[in-house]
Every structure is written in C-alpha cells, then in structure tokens.
Amino acid sequence: MVSWSNIECISGKIGNARSIILPTQGCYYDKCYMCSYKSSCPEKTPHDIVDIFKQELCEGHDKIKIFTSGSFFDTTELSLKQQIEIVSLAAKQGIKELTVESRPEFITSEVLRSFKDVLGDVVFDIAIGLESANNDVLKYCVNKGFTFEAFERKANILMSNDCLVKAYLLLKPPFLTEYEAFMDVITSARKIESLCDTISINPVSIHKGSIVEQLWLRNSYRPPYLWTLVECLNELMDLDAYVLSHPVAPGKARGIHNCGSCDNTIIKKIEEYNLNKIPINAQCDCKAEWEMELKKIF
Numbered sequence: 153m154v155s156w157s158n159i160e161c162i163s164g165k166i167g168n169a170r171s172i173i174l175p176t177q178g179c180y181y182d183k184c185y186m187c188s189y190k191s192s193c194p195e196k197t198p199h200d201i202v203d204i205f206k207q208e209l210c211e212g213h214d215k216i217k218i219f220t221s222g223s224f225f226d227t228t229e230l231s232l233k234q235q236i237e238i239v240s241l242a243a244k245q246g247i248k249e250l251t252v253e254s255r256p257e258f259i260t261s262e263v264l265r266s267f268k269d270v271l272g273d274v275v276f277d278i279a280i281g282l283e284s285a286n287n288d289v290l291k292y293c294v295n296k297g298f299t300f301e302a303f304e305r306k307a308n309i310l311m312s313n314d315c316l317v318k319a320y321l322l323l324k325p326p327f328l329t330e331y332e333a334f335m336d337v338i339t340s341a342r343k344i345e346s347l348c349d350t351i352s353i354n355p356v357s358i359h360k361g362s363i364v365e366q367l368w369l370r371n372s373y374r375p376p377y378l379w380t381l382v383e384c385l386n387e388l389m390d391l392d393a394y395v396l397s398h399p400v401a402p403g404k405a406r407g408i409h410n411c412g413s414c415d416n417t418i419i420k421k422i423e424e425y426n427l428n429k430i431p432i433n434a435q436c437d438c439k440a441e442w443e444m445e446l447k448k449i450f
C-alpha cells in the first residue's frame with residue numbers, strides 16, 4: 153500500500169489531496185503497450201482490502217484519490233460491497249471530492265447510482281485513461297481496447313449522473329514522432345474539452361516489462377522532451393477544462409526529460425502551472441535539439 157498527501161487545485165481552489173493506491177489484483181485488460189501495472193499487483197485482491205484502505209486514511213484533506221492499477225468499478229478487482237464500503241469511509245472524512253479511475257466498460261448509470269446515498273455532498277470525480285481521441289492512435293499506438301466513441305458515451309453518462317469527468321491523455325505513445333505526439337495531445341484535448349472537467353496530460357514513462365520498454369531498449373523509442381509538455385500546457389491554457397500534468401519519473405532516462413541541466417527548473421514550473429496556470433517560460437541550449445527532433449518524420 154502506498155499513500156501520500158499533496159497540495160493541488162480542487163474545484164478551482166488550492167487544497168489538500170490524499171492519494172491512496174489500493175493493492176487490488178489490478179487491470180483485467182493488461183494489454184496497453186506502455187503499461188505493466190498488472191505485473192506488480194497481487195494475484196488476488198486481499199480479502200481485508202477495506203481495512204487496508206482504512207489504515208491509510210487521515211483527516212484534514214479536501215479530496216481523496218483512489219488508484220487500483222486497474223478499474224475501481226471492476227467487480228473482479230473489488231466487489232460492489234467493498235467499493236461501497238470504501239466510498240462510504242472516504243466520504244465520512246469530510247472531503248469535498250473523491251476521485252476513482254475506471255475503464256469505460258464498467259461505467260453505467262446503475263453503478264453510479266449505487267454510490268449516491270453514501271457519497272452525500274461529496275463530488276464523485278471519475279478518471280478515464282482515454283490516452284488519445286484518435287481511434288488510429290488508440291488502436292495502433294496504444295492498443296487501448298476501446299474507442300473514442302466508447303469514452304464519449306460514458307463521459308455523457310457521468311455528466312448526466314452529476315459526476316465530474318477527468319481524462320488522461322498520453323503524451324508520446326510509441327510509433328509517433330515528437331511532433332505527431334504533440335499534435336495528438338492538442339487535437340485530443342480540444343476534441344474532449346466539452347466532455348471533461350479535467351484533462352491530465354500523462355507523458356509516457358518506461359514501465360519494466362512493457363512493449364514500450366522493448367522499443368526503448370532497442371533505441372527505437374525515446375520518452376518525450378519536457379519541451380513538448382511545456383508547449384502542450386501553454387497551448388491549452390485557453391481551455392475551459394482544467395489542464396494539468398503530474399509526470400512520472402520526470403528528468404530520468406525512463407521518464408520525460410530534456411538535457412539534464414534544465415529539467416528541474418522546468419519540472420518546478422510545471423508544478424506551478426498545475427496550481428496557478430502560469431504560462432511556462434524557460435530557456436536552455438537543448439531547445440535547439442528539441443526543435444530538430446520536431447522536424448523528424450521517422
């Protein structure tokens with residue numbers, strides 16, 4: 153079990169958030185090219201998962217975010233009874249918002265209605281790893297196993313059930329150039345703007361045992377440049393949806409990185425952007441290398 157607290161923007165105000173990773177058996181799908189979460193999950197969800205969750209709770213937070221390395225609403229990961237008990241425990245902490253993640257196939261009005269009584273006034277925020285709004289990218293670069301239209305249908309169901317919608321967009325899936333990756337995030341974000349309250353840009357990080365790791369080890373893949381993320385965030389400042397990014401392993405070889413000397417400064421500016429939407433201004437000699445990368449067509 154891993155949990156941590158941080159400051160973030162919650163319903164337009166700075167507040168305290170508690171993130172809790174629940175050790176369920178993980179994602180049933182387990183086929184996305186960049187992901188190997190399932191390999192670090194237990195074979196079966198522990199029977200005392202609700203007690204495990206309870207131990208990680210602590211007071212003084214405005215928001216709780218629950219991650220399961222899969223889908224919260226998948227009843228093979230967590231029974232409906234366990235889901236309701238967990239949501240009920242979270243809601244009793246006096247929070248304003250609760251975030252859980254799910255693939256679209258588990259989201260139905262019936263499921264959402266199961267939580268209505270225990271949530272009370274707590275806003276239910278559902279995060280979906282859409283990755284891209286382009287079906288070719290979803291099929292050939294991510295192997296996502298669902299289409300943009302499936303996401304769209306479920307986002308509408310969430311909105312009609314008074315839930316918030318959060319979408320993750322993947323920055324630089326394999327088989328895209330740096331420029332194509334940039335354009336894919338911009339085009340996808342604009343396409344889903346009216347369907348989402350929050351758009352989180354997730355730059356690819358190299359998971360051990362993933363298909364992307366195989367490409368990376370053969371020098372056929374490089375994680376995106378921080379410059380590309382900076383450009384995406386600055387370009388999307390006008391969106392009504394809240395745009396943010398919390399990169400994994402930033403500045404590391406396996407994560408989004410630049411040359412090494414400007415990485416920390418830019419990472420701090422991205423954190424400031426997340427809280428205050430301040431445009432990111434940065435300079436470094438390696439920007440020229442990135443500009444050359446953008447011109448590559450292979």
Ligand code: SF4
Nearest residue numbers: 179182183184187221
């Ligand atoms: S990215 Fe999400 S949907 Fe895809 S395999 Fe990983 S956990 Fe499952």
